[in-house]
Each structure stands twice: as C-alpha cells, then as structure tokens.
Amino acid sequence: MSTPLRTAVVTGASQGLGRAIALRLARAGHRVVVNYLASATAAEATVSEIRTAGGAALAVRADVRDSAQVGALVAEATRVFGAPDILVHNATGPQPMKPLEHYTWTDFQDQLDFFVKAPVLLTQAALAAQKRAGWGRIILIGSEVADLGNAQFSAYVAAKAAMVGLTRAWAREFGPWQITVNLVAPGWIPVARHTGTPQAALDHYAQAVPLQRQGVPADVAGAVAFLAAEEAGFITGQCLSVNGGNTF
Template identity: 45%
Template sequence: MKIDLTGRVAVVTGGSGQLGRVMCRTLAACGADVAVHYHSNATQAAALVEELRALGVRAHAVQADVTDEASVTAMRDDVSATLGEPDIIVNNAVIQYDWKPVLEQPLADFDSQYRSTVLHSVLMARAFVPAMARRSWGRVIAINTEVAMQVAPTQAAYAAGKRGLDGVMRVLTREIGPHGITVNQVAPGWMISEDHPADDSEGQAAYARGVPLRRRGTDQDVANLVAFLASDLAAFISGQYVSVSGGNVMPTI
C-alpha cells in the first residue's frame, strides 16, 4: 500500500513553523498540492513554497490570523482561487508562551490558548468544511498534544486550550461524518525538530527515560501520521485522538 494524495489540496496552518514545514513537505511528497499558511514569517513560507514546487506539486503561501473570522475566510478564498477547494485541512498553528503555575499564569494566556486552538479550529471548519461536504470527501486533522493527558504543573493554559479542542473535534466528528468527512487529532509528545534538535541536557534525558521506547520522536513521526490520516488508507478512522509519543501517554478504553 502507498500513501497517494495526488489530486488533493491541503491547507496547513502554521505551515511555515518547525512542525508545519515537515508536514507540508510530507504531504507534498505524497502528491498533494499544499497551501502553506503563515502569520508573520513570509520569508520562510516563500522559501518552503519553492521547495515544495521542486517536488512537482503546486504550492502557495497565504497569510492569515487564524483567530479572526474575516482573515480565515479571506485565506479560504485565496487558496480556492489559486489551488482549488481544499480537501484536507491541518489545524497546526498555535500561540506559544511561557508555562507558569495556575496562580501566576497571566489570564491573557488562557484566552490566547482558547483562541489559537478552539476558535482557530472552529473557524477553519466553518470556512472549509462546506466545500468538502458538497464533494462528500474531506479530512479535518487537528494537532493536539500529550499535554492534554498529562495535565502536569504549569501546563494549565495550554492543557485547557487543547482539551477544549478535543471536545470540539469529537462533536464535529459526529456532525460532519455523514458527509464522508473524517475528523482526527494527532497528539505529539516532546519531539525533536529542526529548530530544537536533541541534546544531552538532563531535562531531555529524563523525559526520554520515561518514554517506553526510551527516546524522543521527531516531527517526521508526526507528519507521517498526518499523511496517513489524510489518505484513503484511513477512510474509516474518525473521531480519534492519536498519541505520537512513543507510549509516553496512552489513551485508555
């Protein structure tokens, strides 16, 4: 079996970021045309688009604020006019900040996490799902995190946003499934990326010792699952929160 996304159009929010770049490359390597969303890094997005086009697919960079409805709608119109109506959306963009205890975390951080995870995914669904429903085929993939299950000290704002995302995605699964659209969440652990390579720090070593596979994964491991869920091979998989953490967290039955 082969993951073949030829003829499909994908939108990756936060596509110019460290995980986003790997997902865009992987989807393009499987044959998908890719819209690379960015918020502020136009240079990185443009460079990635050229890289994807070299793989023989169409690619387009598009700017948007994923927490603003008008901006997301404008992104949809831009992508549809340039690449065609998307079949696959990957909700990856998120606002990052310093983690602090609940009693010390600025209230604005809780709001930003809600807006960049929950509201982001709601706006993406409203913008792109109707066209998927008309074609009776679509893939909605949201990037969650193992933190949603860990709920460790200092993770409150991040966990709150991602657990809210989980609820929205599960409800969406039931609402749009009759239209032939799958909805899934990919939940990475603490991964090795282009911007954050592995080192021998005690924190990273301690984390790896707690993982059943005794190592950290890579952003490519995450992208591989995204490509699978976007494909026809995953046609009957929906409503799932899938951990990519080497067993560090395990969703239970």
C-alpha cells in the same frame, strides 16, 4: 486504491511540525497551502522545497485567529488550487508555563484562540465545500499534555484538551458527509523554539518514553499523511498519540 489530488491547508507551516506536515502532504501528491503569520521567508522556503521536489504549494499569510483573514486564506486556496479538502489545524503561538497564581484570564484566552477559535474559523470557512464534495479530512494537532496534565501548563493543557472535544463532536456532526475528523497528539518533539533547552531536560524526558528517545517532526507528519489519505476513510473521532508510547 487510487489517490485523487486534494487541496490541503496547513496552518502554521512556515516552521516546526507544520513545515514537516506540509512537505509530507505534498510528497503524497496533495496541493499544499502553507499558512504562516510572521515568517514569510521561511514559508517561501517551504514552498520552494515542495516545488523543487515536483509538488504544488502556495504560501498564504493569515492570522488564524482572525475571521476575515481566515476567509481570505480559504478564498485564495480555492482560487489557486480548488476548495480545501484537507485541513490541518496546527498553528501555535507562545505557550506560557507558570503556576496558576501567575496566570491571567488573557493567558487562557490566548490558548483558546489558537486551539479552539482558529480551528472553528477555518473549519467553518471550508465546511460547505467539503459537504458539497462529500469528502473531507480535518486533522487537529493536539498534544500528549491533554493526557498527562502537566503542572504549571494549565492554559495550554486546557486548550489542547478542548481540541479532543472538537474532534469528537465534529466527527459525529460531519460523518454523514464522509468528512473525517481526527487528532494527532505529539509528544515533545524539539523544533526551533526549543533551541537552548538544557540537554538534561531533553534526556530526562526521553528516558521516561518507552522508545527511549524523542520524536522528529517527520514522525508527526507521517501520521497526518496517513489520516489524510483515502485509506483512512473509515477512521474518525480518534486521537492518535505520536510520542514513543509516552501515554497509553
């Protein structure tokens, strides 16, 4: 099947999983908008790596929780590359872990802002063009925690579980326009913000995983690239765990 060139927006692509997703989508031939908030140098490094490999990319700073900035992100993507056909809702802020007694409502609101508000704003900004095109790919980066229900992580877990709801509701709602909506649920995949995690904690996690190891960002990126491809056009409303079998 031939693969037309598409425009992809990956939120939070300056580092971590988002960076790997941006590189992978570019390798698949898509024009990639590398969104970031604070790490301009890292975002430009992602763009450089894509361009050096012969791909097309652009770094755009935007706080995904802010409607005006998300509108400007989509406008800039459209001006440079054409309207976004592929959205990857990936960005995350800090993820507090603590007993419920120590949470404030603001902690919950913060997680909902990243994992519900941000996908809503970006999808709203890009939806009209996808409907006109009769083609779209919306991919939410969830987490295995929605299945595991990790203790002392309830704000993050609740917001990640809400992403499953968005995936299913939007799959039905946008299906008539051939816009697919799927979620990729990574397991614990060490990235820069996990630097300093005791090796014992990493080993403890890995030994309970059927594949007996942790994944790498490229594992998640491969799943996203698959769901973004033409070949995945009859897959929607699904949650794909990329966690070595840690959940069934």
